[in-house]
Amino acid sequence: MSSPVRDHLISAAERLFAERGSDVVSLREINTAAGSTNASAIQYHFGGRTGLIRAVLEKHDVAIEARRHDLLDAYESEGGSDLRALCAALVRPLAAELDVDGGPGYLQLCADLFNRPNPTFDLDALAGSSYGRWRDLAQPLLSPEAVRLHRRFDSLRFTVSELARRSRTGRRDHRLFTSHLTDLVTALLAAPVSDQTKRLLRR
Numbered sequence: 001m002s003s004p005v006r007d008h009l010i011s012a013a014e015r016l017f018a019e020r021g022s023d024v025v026s027l028r029e030i031n032t033a034a035g036s037t038n039a040s041a042i043q044y045h046f047g048g049r050t051g052l053i054r055a056v057l058e059k060h061d062v063a064i065e066a067r068r069h070d071l072l073d074a075y076e077s078e079g080g081s082d083l084r085a086l087c088a089a090l091v092r093p094l095a096a097e098l099d100v101d102g103g104p105g106y107l108q109l110c111a112d113l114f115n116r117p118n119p120t121f122d123l124d125a126l127a128g129s130s131y132g133r134w135r136d137l138a139q140p141l142l143s144p145e146a147v148r149l150h151r152r153f154d155s156l157r158f159t160v161s162e163l164a165r166r167s168r169t170g171r172r173d174h175r176l177f178t179s180h181l182t183d184l185v186t187a188l189l190a191a192p193v194s195d196q197t198k199r200l201l202r203r
Contacts, residue, residue, distance in 0.1 A: 006045045008034040010055055014105030018167060022053070022112045053109065060097060060106040061129075067093035068130035072137065083141050087185040090134055091159050095178040104167035111164035114157040131156065138189065145193040145201060155185045 097103030
């Protein structure tokens with residue numbers, strides 16, 4: 001349930017995450033930045049750090065999901081075989097967050113979560129999301145080796161990392177950047193798997 005204090009805590013977290021990354025910002029810093037005088041405000045409203053992170057993600061995921069489903073609907077209506085168009089459906093909904101209030105903090109949080117040595121996220125939730133739908137549509141366009149090497153997840157991790165980096169540049173026109181990022185993601189998915197890598201996969 002929304003409240004002014006809860007909203008201020010989320011906004012403060014987004015701002016600090018964008019500036020410094022989510023892993024080094026303390027709950028006390030977020031509480032102070034939000035102007036809260038209650039030291040246990042985050043615990044009260046979110047149940048702790050994990051709940052706050054979930055709230056930041058949920059704030060942005062609704063719009064991202066809608067944007068991506070719209071693009072995937074268009075992709076399927078046009079025949080569903082253009083890999084670059086499919087990659088645009090991965091990149092563009094996230095790139096839109098560059099211009100959204102709190103979006104840079106969201107992107108940095110995603111980059112931090114996906115770049116951990118052992119990323120933790122709800123695979124069942126992803127499977128039922130627009131990303132899960134994107135993964136299913138991408139699979140027939142990839143080689144079996146590319147699927148085994150988790151290139152679809154690598155594409156998502158690369159996308160959010162590059163967008164988080166972009167958000168710190170202060171630039172406002174992201175059209176060229178987004179188009180080029182889409183090209184790079186397309187190339188990542190379509191790149192041939194070398195004979196050496198294939199041999200190593202078979203071992």
